[in-house]
Amino acid sequence: MAALTAALTAASTLAQPATPPAKAQACAACHGIDGNSTTPLYPVLAGQTTRYLYLQLRDFQEGRRSNELMSPMVAGLTRDEMRELADWFAQQKPRSTGFKPDPEKARLGKLKADETLCTMCHLGGFAGQNEIPRVAGQHRDYIVKQLTDFKQGKRTNDAGNMTSVARTLNEKDIENLANYLGGL
Amino acid sequence: MDRIERRARAWRQSHAWGAAVASAAFAWGAHAQEVAGQAAAAASGMAVPTSVSVPQARLDAAARDDKNFLLTNGNYAQTRYYPAKQINTTNVARLKPAFIFQTEVVESMETAPVVVDGVMYITTSYNHIYALDAATGKEFWHYKHKQGPVTTFCCGPNNRGVAVLNDRVFMATLDAKMVALDAKTGKVLWSTQIADPEKGYSETMAPVAVDGKVLIGTNGGEYGVRGFVKAYDANDGKLLWTFYSIPEKGHEGVWAVNDATGRNMLRDIAAEKKTLADKGGDFYQTLGGGVWMAPAVDRESKTVIFVVGNPSPDLYGAERPGDNLYTNSMVAVDLETGAYKWHYQYIAHDVWDLDAASPVILTEAAGKDGKMRKVAIHGGKTGHVYVHDRATGELIRFSEAMIPQENMWVLPTKEGQRMLPGANGGVEWSPMAINPQLRLAYAANLHQPMTYHVEEAKYPGGSKLWLGGAFKVIPGEKQSGRLVAVNIDTGKIAWKFDTDQPLIGGVLATAGGLVFNGEGNGLFRAFDAKTGKKLWEYQCGAGVNAPAVSYSVGGKQYVAVAAGGNTQIDFKRGNSVVVFALP
Numbered sequence: 001m002a003a004l005t006a007a008l009t010a011a012s013t014l015a016q017p018a019t020p021p022a023k024a025q026a027c028a029a030c031h032g033i034d035g036n037s038t039t040p041l042y043p044v045l046a047g048q049t050t051r052y053l054y055l056q057l058r059d060f061q062e063g064r065r066s067n068e069l070m071s072p073m074v075a076g077l078t079r080d081e082m083r084e085l086a087d088w089f090a091q092q093k094p095r096s097t098g099f100k101p102d103p104e105k106a107r108l109g110k111l112k113a114d115e116t117l118c119t120m121c122h123l124g125g126f127a128g129q130n131e132i133p134r135v136a137g138q139h140r141d142y143i144v145k146q147l148t149d150f151k152q153g154k155r156t157n158d159a160g161n162m163t164s165v166a167r168t169l170n171e172k173d174i175e176n177l178a179n180y181l182g183g184l
Numbered sequence: 185m186d187r188i189e190r191r192a193r194a195w196r197q198s199h200a201w202g203a204a205v206a207s208a209a210f211a212w213g214a215h216a217q218e219v220a221g222q223a224a225a226a227a228s229g230m231a232v233p234t235s236v237s238v239p240q241a242r243l244d245a246a247a248r249d250d251k252n253f254l255l256t257n258g259n260y261a262q263t264r265y266y267p268a269k270q271i272n273t274t275n276v277a278r279l280k281p282a283f284i285f286q287t288e289v290v291e292s293m294e295t296a297p298v299v300v301d302g303v304m305y306i307t308t309s310y311n312h313i314y315a316l317d318a319a320t321g322k323e324f325w326h327y328k329h330k331q332g333p334v335t336t337f338c339c340g341p342n343n344r345g346v347a348v349l350n351d352r353v354f355m356a357t358l359d360a361k362m363v364a365l366d367a368k369t370g371k372v373l374w375s376t377q378i379a380d381p382e383k384g385y386s387e388t389m390a391p392v393a394v395d396g397k398v399l400i401g402t403n404g405g406e407y408g409v410r411g412f413v414k415a416y417d418a419n420d421g422k423l424l425w426t427f428y429s430i431p432e433k434g435h436e437g438v439w440a441v442n443d444a445t446g447r448n449m450l451r452d453i454a455a456e457k458k459t460l461a462d463k464g465g466d467f468y469q470t471l472g473g474g475v476w477m478a479p480a481v482d483r484e485s486k487t488v489i490f491v492v493g494n495p496s497p498d499l500y501g502a503e504r505p506g507d508n509l510y511t512n513s514m515v516a517v518d519l520e521t522g523a524y525k526w527h528y529q530y531i532a533h534d535v536w537d538l539d540a541a542s543p544v545i546l547t548e549a550a551g552k553d554g555k556m557r558k559v560a561i562h563g564g565k566t567g568h569v570y571v572h573d574r575a576t577g578e579l580i581r582f583s584e585a586m587i588p589q590e591n592m593w594v595l596p597t598k599e600g601q602r603m604l605p606g607a608n609g610g611v612e613w614s615p616m617a618i619n620p621q622l623r624l625a626y627a628a629n630l631h632q633p634m635t636y637h638v639e640e641a642k643y644p645g646g647s648k649l650w651l652g653g654a655f656k657v658i659p660g661e662k663q664s665g666r667l668v669a670v671n672i673d674t675g676k677i678a679w680k681f682d683t684d685q686p687l688i689g690g691v692l693a694t695a696g697g698l699v700f701n702g703e704g705n706g707l708f709r710a711f712d713a714k715t716g717k718k719l720w721e722y723q724c725g726a727g728v729n730a731p732a733v734s735y736s737v738g739g740k741q742y743v744a745v746a747a748g749g750n751t752q753i754d755f756k757r758g759n760s761v762v763v764f765a766l767p
Contacts, residue, residue: 115658116654121338130337160650160652161649164651164654
């Protein structure tokens, strides 16, 4: 929590847009206008770092990451538009997804997270930093899908870090991690 | 200040503004204004009520100064040896907190306070600076750096402190700038962009100010940067010289087979040579080699001596055939020009992230013939203390291993290979200290068993962590720490003190026969420098993962240390500088 506070303090040094940029309307259907998606397979964008969001948009646009919905959505965005969108969603407050983790799975998930040194990159409290996403409170289903995609080599825009980590996880590990992180 | 000096200063400042605006040109859109606007920023609070002035002569005499702590590592030789003995082995057990200063940033603290005539300068994560009364903790001014739109750093939003020169304090920032502030008021005098953060550059190190210059290296060994040390004019922020820690030509080196201790590093040199011949050597632009801890300065020979971090990507070496000079090396350059003098590489073609980080210490030690020589020493992540001839870089000796070593240098695989020490050390960034009378160097070590995993990964652009693999700790294997005293004349271990948690943060030695060191569990301790006997400890409430300092005000000696925890090893965060004195 302390780390989260500090991270938000730093984020708040950016200018605070009062209203969402026009292009954010297109994101709202899946992610919510304030970045709090209610569909478990669509990620919560609220509270991510602006850096992470911008880079993911750029990767979708330049083909380093692909998704049948996202890839066409970002195809026509300018760099400034991607920056505006990233700023907007980064400055929204993440809300609880309402996910109720299985306590035993969450316990095992924490052990696996410690072993895998997750916080070295994702920061204490899994708040995210720079180009590393906030995964605390993310949808359980989305976490499972991303870790599985990394493991299976379907998502490869991570410079070898997450693909390498995910290779060492089995399905139970992924389920446990998703319970732990989704419940934070 | 007379009229001419005022006019000269106004001219310098106006030109510094220009430089700042111009250098911010590659920042994005509206954010560029924020970057340029730094030059107008001011600290909140009040001016320091006394004059603050640290001319060069005072900095040169810092090693003998028993009242102040003028550089983050004590002096240009970086001995971290404080020459006062009011607090000593006979009374340290009575040490009590004098005050606790809490900052507004609760996050990893790695700052070493700088103390000038009773005024303390501390920094925090995210680049705040506080000026405090060093005897009471009263806050004078507080400067918050307004970050530009891009910050890229691997291991926490840390800052390790300021440099002072004349009436100024200098801090480098996460958005890869250098700012110069009026030491009395906190007003920004100039701000200049060191490198482009979108390419992975950032700053966590404390600068070093010397002879009108401010020296700074860079983070980025995890981001595919081209490392450097730069010198800026302390007056106006103008760039004076750049030394690239990755040469454009010749970075393949001598195709070294063995590491500095003579062990075979299991390189496939034929395959590396073929790759180099096939693809060329243009990867020097992304080869890493950050210089992320403060350099030592040999004032006699006008030489800057520092260590260089790991090649990039950390674990996937196939992208970067050759020795990857000058990564994982000690390097000496000319203070006036930045021209190369010598280097010594510890690990060629590193694929374990065992970069050289702990700051170089300049001292004297016995040569192989027993005669005293001027040396430069370094505590490695390998767990050895290395002793070099200061004029040539020749390795005179390396110490006994301070922590367990196993399976060195097994190559990483996709499934993971176990090798000790882990990627964080031995001695991580933690500065060592020495006691020149006892002939001992004190090193804070980590024992963190890990497996090394490699994954093919092309350069992803300069804005993403680029490890090309991962490190994992080993379930069920205990991680721990060890404070070790090494005889620099023999390389033998004189004593050791084992701790529950890996040690990261640094060491202070004093003429009172003491050694101070903290642990991630919040315990800050004093040891008998000669025997290693624990004499005192205090629970600071958050991880003590910063190097302590000592100073005196009004005839009273103080010991200060930041307790803010650590991002890299996830030790409990806090926001305090705890200052101790005898009752």
